[in-house]
Amino acid sequence: MHHANHFYGHAHVLARYAGLGDGHPPRINGYVQHGWNIGDGLAPGHPYAEGTPSLLWSEQTRRRAWSVGRRNLVVIGAPFAYLLALRPEDPPESQRQGTIWYPFHGWEGQHVRGDHKELIARIRDTEPGPVTVCLYWHEYGMRRVRRLYENAGFRVICHGYRGHWWRDTDPLFLDKQLTELRRHRRVASNRLTSAIFYGIAAGCEPAVYGDPMVLADEDPTFGGTARIRRQWPELHGESVDLPTAVAIARAELGTDHRCTPAELRELLGWANLQEERVDH
Amino acid sequence: MTTETAPADRIVLPGGEMLAWSDLPEQRTADGVALAALAARIVPAGARVLLAGPHDPAVLDRLAHAEVTCLLRSYPDGVALAARTARVVVGGPAGLPEGERFDVVIAGAGLDPVESVEGDRLGWGGVLGWLADALSPGGTLLLRVDNPLGLHRLVDATPWYARRDDAAWTIGGVLDSDHPANREQVRARLTDAGLRPGACFAAYPSAGAASVLLAADQLDRRTTAGFFDAVLHDACTGGFAAATVLQDPARLAVDALHAGHGAALAPGWLVLARKAPASDAAPALGSPANLPVALLQAGPPGSDVVEVVDGPDGWRWQTTAGADRTGTAVAPFASREAAYRDPSVLIGQPVPDGRLLRTLLLDAALRRDLDTLRALLRGYANWLAGQAGDDGRIAGAAALAGTDNVVVSAGRYAVLDPSWRATEPLPRDVVLARGLWRFAAALLTGGYAHPWASTLDVAGLTVVLGGLAGHDLDRATVSAAVEAEAAVTAALRGLDADGRVTLVADLRSVEPTDPPAGPRGYQQLREAWLRQRDELTRMSALLKWTEGLLTSRERALRRADATIKLLSGSLSYRVGRLALTPARLARRGARAAKRRARQALAPQQEEQQ
Numbered sequence: 001m002h003h004a005n006h007f008y009g010h011a012h013v014l015a016r017y018a019g020l021g022d023g024h025p026p027r028i029n030g031y032v033q034h035g036w037n038i039g040d041g042l043a044p045g046h047p048y049a050e051g052t053p054s055l056l057w058s059e060q061t062r063r064r065a066w067s068v069g070r071r072n073l074v075v076i077g078a079p080f081a082y083l084l085a086l087r088p089e090d091p092p093e094s095q096r097q098g099t100i101w102y103p104f105h106g107w108e109g110q111h112v113r114g115d116h117k118e119l120i121a122r123i124r125d126t127e128p129g130p131v132t133v134c135l136y137w138h139e140y141g142m143r144r145v146r147r148l149y150e151n152a153g154f155r156v157i158c159h160g161y162r163g164h165w166w167r168d169t170d171p172l173f174l175d176k177q178l179t180e181l182r183r184h185r186r187v188a189s190n191r192l193t194s195a196i197f198y199g200i201a202a203g204c205e206p207a208v209y210g211d212p213m214v215l216a217d218e219d220p221t222f223g224g225t226a227r228i229r230r231q232w233p234e235l236h237g238e239s240v241d242l243p244t245a246v247a248i249a250r251a252e253l254g255t256d257h258r259c260t261p262a263e264l265r266e267l268l269g270w271a272n273l274q275e276e277r278v279d280h
Numbered sequence: 281m282t283t284e285t286a287p288a289d290r291i292v293l294p295g296g297e298m299l300a301w302s303d304l305p306e307q308r309t310a311d312g313v314a315l316a317a318l319a320a321r322i323v324p325a326g327a328r329v330l331l332a333g334p335h336d337p338a339v340l341d342r343l344a345h346a347e348v349t350c351l352l353r354s355y356p357d358g359v360a361l362a363a364r365t366a367r368v369v370v371g372g373p374a375g376l377p378e379g380e381r382f383d384v385v386i387a388g389a390g391l392d393p394v395e396s397v398e399g400d401r402l403g404w405g406g407v408l409g410w411l412a413d414a415l416s417p418g419g420t421l422l423l424r425v426d427n428p429l430g431l432h433r434l435v436d437a438t439p440w441y442a443r444r445d446d447a448a449w450t451i452g453g454v455l456d457s458d459h460p461a462n463r464e465q466v467r468a469r470l471t472d473a474g475l476r477p478g479a480c481f482a483a484y485p486s487a488g489a490a491s492v493l494l495a496a497d498q499l500d501r502r503t504t505a506g507f508f509d510a511v512l513h514d515a516c517t518g519g520f521a522a523a524t525v526l527q528d529p530a531r532l533a534v535d536a537l538h539a540g541h542g543a544a545l546a547p548g549w550l551v552l553a554r555k556a557p558a559s560d561a562a563p564a565l566g567s568p569a570n571l572p573v574a575l576l577q578a579g580p581p582g583s584d585v586v587e588v589v590d591g592p593d594g595w596r597w598q599t600t601a602g603a604d605r606t607g608t609a610v611a612p613f614a615s616r617e618a619a620y621r622d623p624s625v626l627i628g629q630p631v632p633d634g635r636l637l638r639t640l641l642l643d644a645a646l647r648r649d650l651d652t653l654r655a656l657l658r659g660y661a662n663w664l665a666g667q668a669g670d671d672g673r674i675a676g677a678a679a680l681a682g683t684d685n686v687v688v689s690a691g692r693y694a695v696l697d698p699s700w701r702a703t704e705p706l707p708r709d710v711v712l713a714r715g716l717w718r719f720a721a722a723l724l725t726g727g728y729a730h731p732w733a734s735t736l737d738v739a740g741l742t743v744v745l746g747g748l749a750g751h752d753l754d755r756a757t758v759s760a761a762v763e764a765e766a767a768v769t770a771a772l773r774g775l776d777a778d779g780r781v782t783l784v785a786d787l788r789s790v791e792p793t794d795p796p797a798g799p800r801g802y803q804q805l806r807e808a809w810l811r812q813r814d815e816l817t818r819m820s821a822l823l824k825w826t827e828g829l830l831t832s833r834e835r836a837l838r839r840a841d842a843t844i845k846l847l848s849g850s851l852s853y854r855v856g857r858l859a860l861t862p863a864r865l866a867r868r869g870a871r872a873a874k875r876r877a878r879q880a881l882a883p884q885q886e887e888q889q
Contacts, residue, residue, distance in 0.1 A: 029735055030733065030735070047825075048825075049818075049821045049822045049824070049825035049826075050817065050818065050821040051734075051814065051817060051818030051821055051822070052818065052821070052822060052825075053733035053734075053735055059648070059650065062648070062731075072733045072734055072735075072818075073731075073733075074732055074733050075650060075731065256651065256654075257650055259744075259747050260746075260747035260750070260751075260752045261752060262743050262746070262747060262752040262753060262754060263743060263744045263746070263747025263748070263752070264747075265743075266736060266740040266741075266743045266744050266747075267732070267733070267736070267744060269735065271740060271743070271755065
């Protein structure tokens with residue numbers, strides 16, 4: 001299985017939903033889109049075997065991927081949508097308060113340009129209630145960055161390590177994220193990212209504002225931040241229309257394309273497992 | 281040639297007969313039953329009928345209520361039919377008794393086979409002139425005209441202009457201006473011959489062996505009718521089953537229907553025309569208002585023809601006039617077979633309106649419209665669930681209701697032809713899985729584009745379709761559905777136990793890279809080959825990727841193994857190992873040096889060996 005299928009414990013969530021338990025997930029016959037994506041659903045720079053199925057979140061991504069030459073595309077919806085089906089009401093609505101804020105992150109190989117202090121001032125001016133800042137593990141590990149947010153009076157958390165080459169994947173990454181999202185009324189970020197869509201799907205009001213913190217070596221292939229703002233203007237701002245946001249999140253996460261367990265087992269190549277289960 | 285048994289008094293030989301020729305096939309087929317049913321409809325009791333050209337004896341059987349004269353060019357055919365008819369004239373049309381007139385003239389094989397090789401050439405127009413003259417005032421002509429640009433020619437692997445069979449002493453075609461080449465030209469030629477053209481029926485799957493006759497005007501107008509869709513698809517799949525063709529005739533026929541060209545692409549037409557009546561004559565039978573929308577032989581060869589008629593409440597099923605209903609309604613082995621046909625349940629029943637579910641699903645799959653697929657399949661599954669009894673089993677026609685026999689209109693589902701019935705009720709999930717398996721097999725082997733990965737096999741896609749329908753089917757249910765499909769197909773085809781076993785094995789081994797069942801189409805075979813090639817490319821890329829990954833993982837494993845050994849050994853073990861390692865390496869080097877020296881010293885010995 002491609003190691004990216006394990007990012008954020010995606011394969012673990014799908015295996016749980018498919019009825020294969022909490023153990024190590026079997027190999028997936030394909031590449032699971034591992035984040036909201038304005039390209040073909042696959043992470044740029046990763047090597048892929050030609051013709052292997054791409055398991056994508058949304059119909060729009062499928063059309064786009066086809067148009068850039070990808071084939072064998074299947075829309076299955078985001079793993080987060082499967083987690084929502086596994087945990088429809090936990091924790092309860094009554095516990096919601098404040099905002100969970102996701103400062104945009106790159107991945108390990110990228111470096112964010114931008115001023116955290118300016119962003120903190122903007123958050124304090126905007127958010128009405130208590131703020132939880134969720135940092136990517138890379139920034140969470142940078143004591144200087146973490147201190148900046150802590151000193152502003154924000155609660156600073158990290159959902160865990162997404163994993164790399166099958167190592168140190170936190171299988172409960174998405175679970176922790178869902179738990180945190182359901183504890184907040186709002187979800188916000190300086191960029192439209194997976195977390196915003198997850199938040200909307202988890203019942204939060206979304207907001208996207210502040211310096212988008214451009215990456216030093218951002219890949220311009222699919223238009224970058226500017227294109228995101230052009231294509232989804234209705235999701236940008238300190239306050240956005242909730243029904244519109246819910247409809248867009250539903251489409252982007254492919255919630256309506258969520259498969260049944262038996263269907264998913266077929267699409268992921270799990271119907272006739274040849275390998276021994278490894279329960280760790 | 282044998283003439284001893286011929287009732288010579290019934291055979292008239294005016295000259296021009298072909299003594300060493302026969303137009304009738306050696307083995308009787310039921311090719312003419314739809315034509316026979318139509319002929320029976322337009323021939324009043326006691327009418328004088330001229331059957332011009334060769335016809336299936338079934339036509340004669342259905343005209344027992346009339347006085348029939350056959351006009352044949354073949355003497356052996358005349359001898360064969362003489363016992364079944366009032367009179368046989370063997371020769372060209374010029375040999376018809378002068379001054380004799382007929383109430384109905386039927387040229388169900390077209391005009392070309394009416395003409396003999398002997399004597400002067402009359403041509404299409406000349407023969408029509410003779411037959412028109414033979415009609416009495418108010419009389420009716422039923423004429424078959426072959427379409428030079430019909431579906432049969434578009435799919436034929438042999439070009440029409442390259443025929444070399446015995447009947448091809450001349451080849452008529454679109455180049456011959458004497459032959460009408462479309463329906464408008466036919467109408468014009470009939471008018472020129474002093475006749476008034478009337479209703480026209482499109483003949484499928486071939487003009488000479490039409491199992492269905494469909495009213496051309498309705499076919500042009502009702503382009504989305506699920507009934508026409510299913511009938512054309514079945515007729516063309518069955519009619520070309522043993523043929524090698526350029527492309528799938530069923531696909532082409534259904535596409536033509538949807539484009540409003542179902543009649544224009546028909547392999548042939550049966551046209552009615554009438555001679556102006558005498559002023560005091562009463563209207564004859566068979567006026568266009570009375571004619572059916574469709575006559576079809578729905579069932580295996582030998583089945584009777586059923587009609588669909590138009591009425592104030594829409595289309596209805598009806599038996600054909602004078603049909604032989606002495607056969608049992610239930611198949612002879614109904615008690616042992618999984619399915620049987622009972623045409624009697626059709627009579628008087630409405631033909632449900634709507635589009636064919638298979639076509640709707642194919643369209644949604646081609647557009648990769650998962651939402652529509654989900655809605656259609658959920659509707660289908662829910663409708664099936666509503667047909668189940670308290671025990672969760674579905675009986676009768678609904679138990680066999682696949683996507684190719686269900687129509688959908690405004691969200692309502694209905695069985696199109698309920699005459700096919702299951703002998704024993706089937707579990708609801710098996711019925712659903714069978715319908716989905718049949719669709720999945722047709723979709724994948726047919727080479728249709730679809731929104732799923734090429735890695736899915738037929739059973740896998742069946743489960744996926746079940747998921748879209750909101751039913752978590754497992755592979756065991758799909759396996760039971762394949763068994764049920766084999767049992768039903770065996771019953772419909774009349775297979776014995778061995779045939780059924782073979783069929784089950786065949787169905788289980790259907791792969792997405794196989795060509796579809798039915799006619800061997802060049803396009804379909806090529807597409808299957810392309811799918812196989814793509815699959816090999818995918819597998820090769822996957823193998824290369826896996827090899828690379830394995831190498832990388834093996835390296836990581838060696839590193840981890842070395843680390844484990846280093847960390848897990850005792851202190852004395854590690855010290856001893858550190859001390860011995862240089863000595864071991866030195867010994868390895870000494871051995872290598874010794875080997876090289878030995879090789880250098882003994883080259884001649886090696887050469888001698």
